[in-house]
Amino acid sequence: MSPVLSDAQRIDWLRLIRSENVGPRTFRHLVNHTGSASAALKALPDLARRGGAARSGRICSEDEARREIAAARAMGVSLVAPGEHGYPARLTTIDDAPPLLAIRGQADALMRPMIAIVGSRNASAAGIKFTQTLTTDLAVAGFAIVSGLARGIDHAAHRASVASGTVAVLAGGHAQIYPPEHEPLLQAIVSGPGGAISEMPLMHAPRARDFPRRNRLIAGAAVGVVIVEAAERSGSLITARMAAEQGREVFAVPGSPLDPRAAGTNGLLKQGATLVTSAIDIINAVDPILERPLKGLFEEPEAPASEPDNPDRSRIVALLGPSPVSMDDLIRLSGASASAVRIVLLELELAGRLERHGGGLVSLL
Known part of the structure; x- marks a missing residue:
């Protein structure tokens, strides 16, 4: 299971999940792609720009994160990560x-x-x-x-x-x-x-x-x-x-x-x-x-992937539209690698251009 977070890591995790266009899935993909929440925070503006954002989304500041943690403690509320005691x-x-x-x-x-x-x-x-x-x-x-x-x-x-x-x-x-x-x-x-x-x-x-x-x-x-x-x-x-x-x-x-x-x-x-x-x-x-053992999704991060080249990115974006499509279909139809498709979807999501649906389906907003 995940180790206990340090105080600095917990602040970075909170900053990342409270930043604009970052949900739980995006959080995990960002950390897998960049290696840490700290690195992900630095990468957010560039990833959003490549996804077509006209401006960088709001990034939660360290002061905001520290205030939320302090207010939570005052109420007897703890912020726990997967693998820490108290996280189901x-x-x-x-x-x-x-x-x-x-x-x-x-x-x-x-x-x-x-x-x-x-x-x-x-x-x-x-x-x-x-x-x-x-x-x-x-x-x-x-x-x-x-x-x-x-x-x-x-x-x-x-x-x-x-x-x-x-x-x-x-x-x-x-x-x-x-x-x-x-x-x-x-x-x-x-x-x-x-x-x-x-x-x-x-x-x-x-x-x-x-x-x-x-x-x-x-x-x-x-x-x-x-x-x-x-x-x-x-x-x-x-x-x-x-x-x-x-x-x-x-x-x-x-x-x-x-x-x-x-x-x-x-x-x-x-x-x-x-x-x-x-x-x-x-x-x-x-x-x-x-009686069956559990396997949490936070236990084994993906290996960092190389950035998709422009032709791959263009093909993947062109295949997206308002109708939901699976990642498997995007990989098959674009001819790009799974890691390239994941990165392009991540960029689009950070730009506020992607919607995720049940069953792993995605569509373009």
């Missing part, structure tokens, strides 16, 4: 794992095997009761429960596992809790054996687009995701889709075909999700998975 082991395996995770509460809770439980905000009484029973039984079996601190099913899952250890994944920063009425619940979680995590800056107020980002962390931290209730168009179904893309087990609780809150879960069952009527259904499915 399974989260390191997803391709857009946060380089730094802001954690609050008991770091030990974040190192336990987790089951995610999510569902409808407008939950039924039956759904809440089943969630409480399921959560209690999973906690007795040794699992930490992870959810999104939302109303309804999320709230029921957290509340039923406050005493045993639950993990809240925040859409905003630790100083901007949503919904605000759940601040007492969050305080109970972090004061007990549980914890809370966020990839956002401390004062970041959550926006609509931040909730799918949060959902990928819920799925990524868990060995399996249970959907208790979900309408046909539901954020919980986004979590289920992300879980499937990440190779996680997807579980669904059946419901009445007359209840629209069960339409999404019943649909998941038709698509092959594992049916759940008790905790033993989940335990039997995940026990063999827990």
